[in-house]
Amino acid sequence: DAKTTQPPSMDCAEGRAANLPCNHSTISGNEYVYWYRQIHSQGPQYIIHGLKNNETNEMASLIITEDRKSSTLILPHATLRDTAVYYCIVRVYTGNQFYFGTGTSLTVIP
């Protein structure tokens, strides 16, 4: 039960912002939204997480809608190295399991 819905694939021009959407319409009040990415043949890499406020770190920004039913991961200036599968995950604050789903395959085009 992935609890999230993401488009299967997206393209983005190098240097432009990549905006990756995620729907989590059944999210509960105590569930966090996490984003990971997986570059080919590597283990997943943590990007960012949030509960209800927008978050920003050195890698990306996370925008969560006011009703928390969807979110957008923003890579401000996509590079070729950002080509990867991006997973949006919701996780109960006290839960143990991450359900990764099938993610969005982002291709950054030169």
Added chain:
Amino acid sequence: GAGVSQSPSNKVTEKGKDVELRCDPISGHTALYWYRQSLGQGLEFLIYFQGNSAPDKSGLPSDRFSAERTGGSVSTLTIQRTQQEDSAVYLCASSLSGLAGESSYEQYFGPGTRLTVT
């Protein structure tokens, strides 16, 4: 510092044989997770260890799968009587804590073990 390591990186085995996969988590991380990823698929949760507590085995697909974590550090995932459908990449992750009330749940993943059952 050293990340999560897994061994072997690749394992080819014959159907019916047992295999053991090893995971060395990041030092000091109390939570350890096993996942598997079939070709072109997302990650499937298998099992979770937190400190000395009983593991959460709810993701194990059958009783042929088992895992242990000795001394709260190294973990071994064992698959008995392997089947072709067990072929996948097995990923291990660790995190600083998985306890209730903690927010530092970022998981750090190892490179995985690619298992091929022939």
